[in-house]
Every structure is written in structure tokens, then in C-alpha cells.
Amino acid sequence: MKALVSVKRVVDYNVRVQVKSDGSGVITEGVKHSMNPFDEIAMEEAVRLKEKGKLTEIVAITIGGAKNEETLRSALAFGADRAIHIKEEGDVQPLTAARAFAAALKKEGAQVFFAGKQAIDDDANQTGQMVAALLDIAQATFASKVELDGGKAVVTREVDAGLETLEVDLPAVITTDLRLNEPRYLKLPDIMKAKKKPIETVTFADLGVEKGAALTISKTSAPPKRSKGIMVKTVDELVSALKSKGLV
Amino acid sequence: MSLPNYPAAPQLQQLLGERYVAAPERVERYEVLERGPRGHTGAVLLPQTEAEVQQILRLCNAQRTPLVISGGRTGLVEAQRPLGEPVLSLERLNRPLSLTLADGREFVWPAEAASGDAARDALLAWWTALGQPDAEGATVTVQTGLAVDALNDLLRPLNRMFPMEMGSSSAATVGACAANASAGSNAVCYGTSAHMTDTAWGFWGNGEPAGPCRSTPWTAPDPQRFAINSAQIDPAWGLIGSQGAFGIITRLRLRTYAIPAQREAALIPVADMVGAMRILDAARGRFGADVEEFEFISRSAMALVRALHGEAFRLPFAGDVDSPLFLLLQIKSADADADLAAALYEFLAGDLALPDEQIGYAPLAALKKIRHSITEASNARMRALGGGRLSFDTATPLAGFGEYLDAMRAELQRAAPDTELVAFGHAGVGGAHLHVLGSADRPVSAVGKTLTRLVIDVTLAHGGSFSAEHGIGSKWADEYLAHTPSEQLQTIKALKQAHDPHNILNPRSFGFDRLLAA
Numbered sequence: 140m141k142a143l144v145s146v147k148r149v150v151d152y153n154v155r156v157q158v159k160s161d162g163s164g165v166i167t168e169g170v171k172h173s174m175n176p177f178d179e180i181a182m183e184e185a186v187r188l189k190e191k192g193k194l195t196e197i198v199a200i201t202i203g204g205a206k207n208e209e210t211l212r213s214a215l216a217f218g219a220d221r222a223i224h225i226k227e228e229g230d231v232q233p234l235t236a237a238r239a240f241a242a243a244l245k246k247e248g249a250q251v252f253f254a255g256k257q258a259i260d261d262d263a264n265q266t267g268q269m270v271a272a273l274l275d276i277a278q279a280t281f282a283s284k285v286e287l288d289g290g291k292a293v294v295t296r297e298v299d300a301g302l303e304t305l306e307v308d309l310p311a312v313i314t315t316d317l318r319l320n321e322p323r324y325l326k327l328p329d330i331m332k333a334k335k336k337p338i339e340t341v342t343f344a345d346l347g348v349e350k351g352a353a354l355t356i357s358k359t360s361a362p363p364k365r366s367k368g369i370m371v372k373t374v375d376e377l378v379s380a381l382k383s384k385g386l387v
Numbered sequence: 388m389s390l391p392n393y394p395a396a397p398q399l400q401q402l403l404g405e406r407y408v409a410a411p412e413r414v415e416r417y418e419v420l421e422r423g424p425r426g427h428t429g430a431v432l433l434p435q436t437e438a439e440v441q442q443i444l445r446l447c448n449a450q451r452t453p454l455v456i457s458g459g460r461t462g463l464v465e466a467q468r469p470l471g472e473p474v475l476s477l478e479r480l481n482r483p484l485s486l487t488l489a490d491g492r493e494f495v496w497p498a499e500a501a502s503g504d505a506a507r508d509a510l511l512a513w514w515t516a517l518g519q520p521d522a523e524g525a526t527v528t529v530q531t532g533l534a535v536d537a538l539n540d541l542l543r544p545l546n547r548m549f550p551m552e553m554g555s556s557s558a559a560t561v562g563a564c565a566a567n568a569s570a571g572s573n574a575v576c577y578g579t580s581a582h583m584t585d586t587a588w589g590f591w592g593n594g595e596p597a598g599p600c601r602s603t604p605w606t607a608p609d610p611q612r613f614a615i616n617s618a619q620i621d622p623a624w625g626l627i628g629s630q631g632a633f634g635i636i637t638r639l640r641l642r643t644y645a646i647p648a649q650r651e652a653a654l655i656p657v658a659d660m661v662g663a664m665r666i667l668d669a670a671r672g673r674f675g676a677d678v679e680e681f682e683f684i685s686r687s688a689m690a691l692v693r694a695l696h697g698e699a700f701r702l703p704f705a706g707d708v709d710s711p712l713f714l715l716l717q718i719k720s721a722d723a724d725a726d727l728a729a730a731l732y733e734f735l736a737g738d739l740a741l742p743d744e745q746i747g748y749a750p751l752a753a754l755k756k757i758r759h760s761i762t763e764a765s766n767a768r769m770r771a772l773g774g775g776r777l778s779f780d781t782a783t784p785l786a787g788f789g790e791y792l793d794a795m796r797a798e799l800q801r802a803a804p805d806t807e808l809v810a811f812g813h814a815g816v817g818g819a820h821l822h823v824l825g826s827a828d829r830p831v832s833a834v835g836k837t838l839t840r841l842v843i844d845v846t847l848a849h850g851g852s853f854s855a856e857h858g859i860g861s862k863w864a865d866e867y868l869a870h871t872p873s874e875q876l877q878t879i880k881a882l883k884q885a886h887d888p889h890n891i892l893n894p895r896s897f898g899f900d901r902l903l904a905a
Contacts (some may be wrong), residue, residue, distance in 0.1 A: 144598065155543055155544070160515045160518060160519050169723045171648060171649055171723055206724075287877060320421065324703050324748065324749040324750065324753065325651065325744070325748070326705060326748055327728065327731065327732045327735070327743075327746050328732070328736070328743035328746065330728055330732070330748075331728075331732050331736075
């Protein structure tokens with residue numbers, strides 16, 4: 140059974156993101172990038188399933204400019220068998236990405252599409268769901284446990300009320316949540332070996348996808364400043380303060 | 388409220404009002420040290436201006452009231468332990484004052500945005516309005532009591548840092564670091580906090596203004612000389628690095644450093660420190676000033692960290708690698724696009740011919756967690772064993788550090804086989820932290836004097852210093868007086884007599900109480 144795993148290059152989670160002075164976005168030049176942490180979890184899960192004999196091939200896929208090749212190299216170091224780079228300079232919105240992934244999934248004949256539940260750059264949390272909708276296949280999002288069994292996947296997901304377990308027919312989209320696993324440390328020798336592996340390059344045109352712009356980002360700004368807190372001495376004072384702000 | 392029996396107590400209370408603290412429940416935390424026996428005091432003084440510091444010193448000189456100085460309360464040599472004296476805490480002098488770019492453009496923090504998010508946002512807004520220029524060469528002027536982490540929170544948006552990396556950076560203050568020439572785990576790259584300090588101002592112990600005091604930027608040390616040695620004060624630096632012996636730093640202009648665009652690190656097993664120091668030479672040869680950290684961790688230290696973190700601990704090797712010592716090598720690059728991982732691998736697998744399974748590679752944060760957990764792990768082990776701990780902080784010139792540490796480990800093992808030795812430290816600057824842990828059956832108190840004698844003898848025999856970077860304080864005053872050449876003692880005695888003739892400041896540090904009486 141083959142799995143396609145999407146991996147996105149994002150500003151490293153340790154970097155404190157700065158808004159550009161003109162408010163057109165955040166500063167990404169000269170800043171360390173790495174694989175979206177939720178996608179690392181997706182990669183780890185795919186590798187574990189392969190180690191258990193539940194998958195036979197893992198294909199990593201990404202969309203973006205030349206620098207995104209690094210992210211695919213990381214995926215290969217994780218244990219992906221192949222890597223596909225959908226080359227596209229410039230921003231790609233979730234719907235376009237989903238169309239490209241859906242086309243690639245179809246072309247590859249993969250049974251599972253793994254993706255992080257969201258990317259930490261735009262926190263859109265849309266692509267996985269859109270892939271499922273475009274292909275009219277099942278989706279199991281926010282997975283905290285994944286079991287593959289023949290033509291089905293049993294996925295546990297964390298919901299407000301507790302844990303929900305879904306059984307979905309394959310092919311399916313599975314998006315991964317934080318507690319699914321703890322990704323392994325990549326070994327430096329594996330990273331080096333991954334640099335020598337071939338990467339297949341395709342374009343949107345090759346996949347029959349037209350780049351769209353359904354969203355317009357009108358402004359990017361830093362989070363609002365937190366106002367100074369107040370100290371209250373009694374519960375009554377607390378209730379009174381909350382009431383005065385219309386919060387209770 | 389009855390006043391403690393300090394001669395200057397009434398005037399001090401009048402000067403400081405409610406910032407003269409005598410309530411036992413508020414004073415208590417100034418009596419408890421990070422390490423060492425508890426002290427006792429009747430009052431804590433909390434000046435909030437430099438002028439108040441000067442007035443306190445003048446009053447205390449007039450009334451011959453000694454003081455103990457308190458910064459972030461992270462010191463490890465008992466300098467801040469009061470034995471009846473009032474504690475002068477600099478914690479209220481914690482404001483950032485100004486940031487100056489290399490071209491002279493200056494931002495002055497307004498009083499209403501002098502701390503926390505507001506201070507950071509005000510600086511960022513100013514920098515953004517300028518078009519976010521390169522801040523290379525920028526200096527930042529701050530009050531002495533600003534914590535290291537708090538300063539870095541301000542600088543980070545400008546991609547700058549004050550690179551004092553240590554476990555206590557949330558509490559340690561920049562003024563105390565500069566006064567003590569503290570060395571972080573990245574001292575091999577940036578030097579001590581004294582080197583990071585461009586200029587310091589303050590007051591001598593007699594209350595006279597001190598400064599501008601200037602240090603020199605860090606350069607790679609001559610291997611035959613000490614890179615760090617807090618048993619030797621450089622009189623030319625004035626307040627900087629003088630450990631509060633002659634005066635108090637109240638304000639500092641600090642150098643800022645670019646936050647590297649990339650960092651990579653690896654854990655390397657080595658058989659001995661002599662071999663480790665050869666690796667340092669090789670790393671320097673390949674990466675030059677981009678060797679950002681070069682730390683050593685003994686097998687026992689690693690075992691304690693593993694025990695501390697339990698199942699969450701992951702040693703970053705393919706198998707279960709065991710080794711007498713591990714090195715943490717960290718390199719950096721200003722180029723976000725450089726293939727730093729490849730460069731590291733070429734060094735490890737190529738230059739050092741390490742087999743792949745001996746290369747301990749993990750995300751930087753995971754490796755740093757190991758290094759910065761050692762003290763906590765040692766504390767936990769000490770509590771579990773119940774036999775106390777002897778702590779040493781020693782240094783030698785780099786050229787002899789490998790032989791020294793191997794000899795020290797062997798000597799301690801021979802002399803006290805029933806104790807546990809936890810060794811770690813700043814191999815890149817020839818600094819070692821040695822923790823000797825006793826057990827309930829064999830407490831270190833029974834062998835404390837013998838082992839202390841041994842450590843000092845072995846250290847001195849290798850041309851080393853019994854105080855690398857923690858300072859002298861009162862903990863090492865006896866050793867300081869016993870092992871410092873008489874001409875050096877005369878020099879610091881003359882400085883003390885010139886600047887603090889009544890021994891008002893930290894009176895037992897360096898053994899000044901005895902040195903001045905002699």
C-alpha cells in the first residue's frame with residue numbers, strides 16, 4: 140500500500156516571526172526554515188506504518204520554489220522512498236495546493252494521503268479536507284492514533300468531548316495532530332544520503348492544475364498588545380470586574 | 388516597626404521609605420542562597436535610582452555599615468550571603484535605557500514603556516519606522532538589574548542578542564554577570580560577559596562615581612594563557628569583572644551580537660579530554676569563530692540527565708553509545724542558505740573519521756536540553772544520595788586542559804572511590820565544573836577538606852585556577868589569600884583601600900576583612 144505525505148517548508152518554529160514594515164506579510168528572508176512540525180508527525184507515522192509492514196511505499200510531496208527541495212530531502216532522510224517536488228515560485232493558497240495534491244494522489248494511486256493538520260505559517264487547516272472533498276474520498280482529521288487494516292483505516296481523533304474513533308474506507312485523507320507521535324531525530328548520515336537521492340519535479344501544468352487566488356490577504360499585523368492585568372483581592376472583586384467588562 | 392541595629396538604619400529607612408524592607412517574610416528570600424549555608428539579615432535595601440545607590444553608599448561609609456550586594460541571586464560563591472549586614476538589592480534598577488545603532492541613531496526607552504512587551508514593542512516600532520536597518524554594531528544601555536532573558540526579549544526582534552547562555556539566565560542580571568565576568572556555555576565564541584560589556588558605570592564603595600569602565604572585546608585566547616579565571620582581577624577594567632570588590636555597577640552599555648541564521652550541533656563520544664581538545668583544535672581549524680559552543684559532559688553527568696528525564700530522554704545516537712566523555716559541538720552560520728548540516732557532517736565523518744553510529748545528531752533544542760539539565764540532575768542525585776556535594780569551578784589554560792581534567796578525574800576517583808564525580812563544563816575555554824556527591828553512609832563532609840585540598844593542589848599543579856568564572860566570594864576567600872601571589876594581593880589591597888577603604892562592600896569576599904587588617 141502506498142502513502143503520499145505532504146511536507147511544507149515553513150519558517151522554523153523556533154524563529155520569532157517579524158511582520159514586514161509595510162504590513163504585506165512576515166519576514167522570511169534570512170530566516171531559518173524547516174519542515175512544518177505537523178508534517179513531521181505525518182512523516183513519522185507513515186514511516187512507522189511502513190516499519191510495521193502496513194505500507195509498502197512512502198512518497199513525500201511538496202509545493203514551492205527551489206528551496207523546498209531541502210524539505211523533501213528531510214522527508215527522504217526520515218524514510219520516504221521517493222519525493223515529488225511540484226515546482227511553483229510564489230504563494231500557493233490552500234485550494235490550489237489541494238488541487239495539486241489531489242491530482243498527484245490520483246496519479247500515484249496512493250491509498251492514504253497524510254498531511255499535518257495545519258501548517259504553522261498560515262494555520263489554515265484546510266488543505267487535507269479540500270483534498271478529500273475534491274476526490275470525494277473519506278477524511279479523518281486531527282488523528283491521534285492511526286491503524287491501517289486492509290482496505291480500511293481506523294483513526295482516533297481528539298475532540299472536545301474526548302476521543303472519537305472513525306473507521307474510514309481507503310483511499311482516505313488523514314491529517315495528523317500533535318499527540319500522534321514524537322518524530323524521531325533525523326540522523327546526520329541519513330540527511331547526507333538523502334541529498335543524493337533523486338527528486339521528481341513536476342509543475343501545476345503537468346498535473347492539470349491552474350493556480351488560483353481565492354483569497355486576498357489585505358494586511359498582516361503583529362498580535363495586539365496585551366493590556367496590563369489588574370490584581371483583585373477577593374472573588375467578589377473578580378466577579379465585579381468581569382461583570383463590568385461584560386464577560387459574565 | 389523596630390529598626391535593626393545597623394548604625395545607618397534610621398537614615399537608610401528615611402531615604403528609602405517602604406523600599407527599606409525589614410519584614411521577616413520579605414527578607415527571608417535574601418538569606419537563602421542558590422548554594423551554601425543560609426545567611427541572616429535584618430533589612431533589604433531596594434534603591435530605584437542610581438542616585439539612591441550613591442546615597443546608600445555614602446550613608447553606610449559615614450556610619451561604617453557594611454553591605455552585601457544582591458543581583459539576580461544566582462551567585463554560587465556566597466558573596467551575597469549576609470551575616471547580619473543589610474542586603475543592597477539592585478533588582479529595582481532593571482530598566483532598559485537606550486539602544487544605539489552603529490551610525491549613531493539612538494532610541495531612548497520612554498518611562499511608560501520601560502519593561503516587558505511595551506519596551507519591546509516601543510523599540511520595534513522605532514526600528515520599523517527607520518525601515519528596519521541592519522543593527523550590526525548596535526549597543527544597548529541598561530540598568531544593572533535587568534535580567535539576561537529580559538534583555539534578549541527586547542533585542543530579538545532586531546535579530547540581536549546578548550549571548551550570555553546559561554541555565555539561570557531568567558534570573559541572572561546583566562550587571563552581576565558583567566561584575567563577575569560570568570561565562571556561559573558559548574564563551575568559546577563570545578567570551579565572558581565582561582567581554583560583552585562595552586562600558587560600565589556605577590559607584591566605588593566609598594560612594595564616588597565610577598566609570599566609564601571599559602573592557603576589551605573577546606578574541607580567541609592564547610592557548611598558554613587563561614581564557615577564564617575569576618581568581619585574577621584585571622584592574623584596568625575597573626568595575627567590570629571585579630566581582631563587586633571595589634564598587635557597584637549601576638548602568639552598562641553592552642555589545643549586541645547577531646543571532647545566527649543557522650545553528651547545528653552534535654554530540655561526540657570521546658575517550659578522554661586530551662582527545663577532546665584535539666577535536667577543538669580541528670573544529671577551530673575548520674569553522675574558526677563559528678564554533679559557538681564546545682562543552683564536555685562526563686558519562687556520569689549524562690547518566691544523571693538520563694535518570695532525571697526518564698523515558699523522555701533520548702540519546703541522539705543510532706544505538707546505545709557509551710563513552711567516558713561526550714562533547715557538545717555547536718557551530719553557527721550567518722547565512723540562512725548555507726548547508727551547515729553538510730559542513731558538520733564533513734567535519735565529523737571526514738576530518739574526525741567518526742563512524743556514523745558515533746555521531747549524535749538531534750534538533751539543537753534537544754541537545755541543549757541535555758547540557759542545561761546537568762545541574763538540575765546533579766541536584767536531584769544529591770538529594771537522593773543524601774550525602775551532600777562539593778562543587779568546584781576550575782580552569783586551566785587551554786593548552787593543558789585535557790591533561791588536567793584527565794588527571795583530576797583519576798585523582799578524585801582514587802582518593803574518593805565511594806563518591807560520585809559529575810564533571811562537565813566549558814571545554815572551549817578550559818573551564819570545568821566538578822561536583823563530588825557523597826552518600827548517606829559516606830557524606831562529603833567527612834572528606835570535604837581533604838578533597839578540596841586535592842582539587843586545589845591538582846589544579847594548581849597544572850597551572851590552573853580554583854575559580855574559573857563563579858568568582859571568589861567568601862567561599863574561596865581562604866584559597867584566594869593562600870594561593871595568590873603577594874604582589875597581586877598588594878595590588879587589590881591598594882585598590883580596595885582607594886575605592887572602599889572601610890570595606891563596606893561584601894566585606895568577606897576575597898578575604899578583605901583579613902587582608903585589610905593584615
